[in-house]
Amino acid sequence: MSSDPPKPVKFARLRRAFGWFAVFLMRSLVLLPLRWQIVLCKAVGRTVALFPTSRRHVAAVNIAACFPELSEAQRRHLVGDHFAAIGASIAELAMGWFGDEDVIRRRIRIEGAEHLRAAQARGKGTILFAAHFTSLEFFWVALRPLCPRASGMYKWQKNPVMNEVMNRARSRYFDELLVRDNVRRMLRNLADNYVVWYASDQRAVGKNSALVPFFGVPAMTSTAISRIARVSDAAVLPFYVRRVGNGDEYVMTIQAPVPGFPSGDDARDARELLERLESYIRLCPEQYFWTHKRFKGRPAPWPDPYEPARQTA
16 A cells, blocks of 8 residues: 655745745844944855855856956955945845834935925926845835835745735835836826836846947846836936945935936937946945846847856867
């Protein structure tokens, strides 16, 4: 008489367990002073950078492509600093989701709030052209008071626990969270004079994308923001964030609207936005997310720089 084989542990259960464990660690972390959190998490990030992971490889490829003027030693140092910033982002994310809001507010300096007020006075909505810097989750508490009504685009997370916790945390600061491809709802919000946080600086595919230089290197880039701005007549304001030191100060920068945007040439508009982003990245190059495969998916003859070089006979 045969018995049924034991049932394997379902991957979904492991994923949920990991998610709840991560939430527990973040809630525990915020009990420490912020500076201690940053120093501790930076050390963890630097330790991870010592191992030959795929993420370290991606970061090294991106940094080599975008900063060819740096020596090999300088690039290795920047990769280490980047992983330290990723480590710090764990503390910043934990503080943004579970931390003391007064502690956060006291550390944030806001540049350019007048640009956001002027854009809202037009009554046609405002798009904050954001970018993926490591400390972005830290700033919602400072952004919200500047926005009578706000919505944000987000990417669905693979871990259902982290997805739910993220949405609950962000819902404290946004009136509505939109899946990133819900352009129709975004246009409706802009018509109601919402401020819409919109990060479209990473790789894009499809009809609303174009091959545009990023740090002089061709990269597939979203052009959807031009179409959205053209249809809605919303103002487009570059929006960037950075940490100074070990959490002693954080800077939220809201720049003036891009003149003549949209121009009618979507690829040109994308290049204009990327040039502004590049200038800000140079202020804190270690804090931009270099672990994303920014130069993947380009048409021929552009190779995939993340694939190992093929040996020729």
